[in-house]
Amino acid sequence: MSLATTYISSLSTVLLAAANVYAGIPTDPIVPGQVIVRANTPKLLARAMGALSTQFADVAVMDQIEGRPIYLLSYGLTPTQTPTDVDGVITELITAGTIPWGELNYAGQTGEGKTDSLWLSGVAIGSNAFESQYAIPLLGVPLAHERSRGAGVVIAVIDTGIDASHPALGGSVSTQGVSFVDGTSNTNDDGDGADTDGDGLVDEQVGHGTFVAGIIHLVAPDAMLVPVRVLDSEGIAGNFQIARALAWSIDRGVHIANMSLGEDYRSQALEDIVAEADAKGVAVFGAAGNANTDDPREFPACDGSAVGVAALDWDDVKAPFSNFGKRIGLSAPGHTLILEGIPDLSKSIIGPVPGGRFAVWSGTSFSTAFASASAALVRAQHPEWPTQRVGAGRIRLTLQTILGDTGAPLTASNPSYGGLLGRARVSAANAVAIGPIAPARGDINADGTVDAADLSFMLEVWGPTPGGSRADLDASGDVGASDLSLLLYGW
Ligand SMILES: [Ca+2]
Numbered sequence: 001m002s003l004a005t006t007y008i009s010s011l012s013t014v015l016l017a018a019a020n021v022y023a024g025i026p027t028d029p030i031v032p033g034q035v036i037v038r039a040n041t042p043k044l045l046a047r048a049m050g051a052l053s054t055q056f057a058d059v060a061v062m063d064q065i066e067g068r069p070i071y072l073l074s075y076g077l078t079p080t081q082t083p084t085d086v087d088g089v090i091t092e093l094i095t096a097g098t099i100p101w102g103e104l105n106y107a108g109q110t111g112e113g114k115t116d117s118l119w120l121s122g123v124a125i126g127s128n129a130f131e132s133q134y135a136i137p138l139l140g141v142p143l144a145h146e147r148s149r150g151a152g153v154v155i156a157v158i159d160t161g162i163d164a165s166h167p168a169l170g171g172s173v174s175t176q177g178v179s180f181v182d183g184t185s186n187t188n189d190d191g192d193g194a195d196t197d198g199d200g201l202v203d204e205q206v207g208h209g210t211f212v213a214g215i216i217h218l219v220a221p222d223a224m225l226v227p228v229r230v231l232d233s234e235g236i237a238g239n240f241q242i243a244r245a246l247a248w249s250i251d252r253g254v255h256i257a258n259m260s261l262g263e264d265y266r267s268q269a270l271e272d273i274v275a276e277a278d279a280k281g282v283a284v285f286g287a288a289g290n291a292n293t294d295d296p297r298e299f300p301a302c303d304g305s306a307v308g309v310a311a312l313d314w315d316d317v318k319a320p321f322s323n324f325g326k327r328i329g330l331s332a333p334g335h336t337l338i339l340e341g342i343p344d345l346s347k348s349i350i351g352p353v354p355g356g357r358f359a360v361w362s363g364t365s366f367s368t369a370f371a372s373a374s375a376a377l378v379r380a381q382h383p384e385w386p387t388q389r390v391g392a393g394r395i396r397l398t399l400q401t402i403l404g405d406t407g408a409p410l411t412a413s414n415p416s417y418g419g420l421l422g423r424a425r426v427s428a429a430n431a432v433a434i435g436p437i438a439p440a441r442g443d444i445n446a447d448g449t450v451d452a453a454d455l456s457f458m459l460e461v462w463g464p465t466p467g468g469s470r471a472d473l474d475a476s477g478d479v480g481a482s483d484l485s486l487l488l489y490g491w
Pocket residue numbers: 195196197198199200201202203204234
């Protein structure tokens with residue numbers, strides 16, 4: 001399915017039940033002619049479509065979030081109708097109890113795409129600069145690696161795709177990702193040569209997912225990354241597809257979902273799936289946004305079931321662009337110093353971009369990657385989760401609490417933002433200092449050695465494991481020969 005290529009702005013009222021009071025006015029564009037509804041039975045869906053058909057032409061089901069009764073409906077508009085005319089019908093359907101909610105399909109996007117922030121590459125920016133960027137010693141990553149490298153943790157990178165061939169990603173990208181962009185299975189971080197959002201920039205967010213993945217891999221080198229391509233080459237997707245991408249990640253058995261994107265419309269579709277993720281032990285990390293504001297809020301960052309991440313500079317001072325607010329969970333580095341067009345590489349966020357290159361960039365997308373990867377290091381220390389004490393529904397909160405309690409305090413460096421940048425700036429070293437040493441890759445039963453017991457566990461679950469398994473060492477969705485060779489490598 002291709003996304004609508006034209007967008008219109010609207011200050012429409014939100015189409016939620018009255019209990020959901022929104023804190024600001026959404027500025028993200030509506031995808032016209034599309035409405036999302038939850039209809040819990042086929043009969044109720046038919047009733048909702050019937051009601052829509054009394055006022056709109058060609059009402060049809062375009063798509064469904066797999067396994068959930070959440071539908072994307074299309075409808076035709078006459079020249080005198082506007083997309084928000086659907087509002088009245090939705091309100092009636094909610095009042096009648098036919099559907100619990102319905103909403104227009106707004107677009108979400110990368111914070112960087114929203115502010116036309118582009119990555120900057122150059123010959124001087126190489127792998128050495130990448131590996132030694134300021135955030136690495138600041139977070140104590142080398143020390144953290146003595147206790148955890150993220151083995152056994154699977155992270156969904158819900159983004160523009162990943163260039164898995166980039167040397168900086170070193171075999172960490174699963175071959176079995178998914179694309180919701182163009183109906184293909186292509187998860188590469190590719191452009192299409194077209195300026196589909198009409199902002200004058202062609203493919204301005206190509207490289208975003210690769211850059212984010214590179215940061216995650218640098219911090220959590222033994223974690224496996226699953227490319228979940230949902231943002232187009234402009235960095236945009238409708239919130240139906242964003243929610244669907246997270247639902248797919250849950251079903252795929254990931255532990256962490258990195259969502260370096262946001263929408264300032266509070267989508268109930270996304271909120272439902274974020275709540276499901278949290279209940280099932282999938283920790284969602286969302287970018288705070290790059291508009292230096294707390295209103296309107298960005299979602300999923302400000303969803304109470306997700307971890308919102310703001311961006312700081314090299315001195316733990318809030319990045320000028322970073323959003324803030326009481327709903328933000330954590331902060332992490334995300335600011336690059338550029339003077340007269342030249343980046344100061346000692347004060348830069350550096351990541352891989354397609355074509356084997358490296359670039360500098362600024363944004364809360366990247367602070368989100370540092371935070372989610374630090375969480376992956378902690379998650380790897382606890383292969384026993386969920387347990388009775390840390391049930392699935394407490395995993396996200398436990399990770400957030402550990403990172404918040406062990407991080408660097410921010411009030412002294414940010415006196416004007418007390419309590420508005422999350423609990424702390426993440427410290428990977430401090431976060432893993434309090435838990436056990438994480439098992440190595442291949443130590444499936446987490447007893448400290450890779451041996452016959454792990455092999456026998458692997459052989460027991462040999463074959464497809466679509467919902468995830470600790471024996472699926474390369475996060476390919478099945479346990480097979482490549483997992484066996486990784487296990488033997490660590491023997
Ligand atoms: Ca564009």
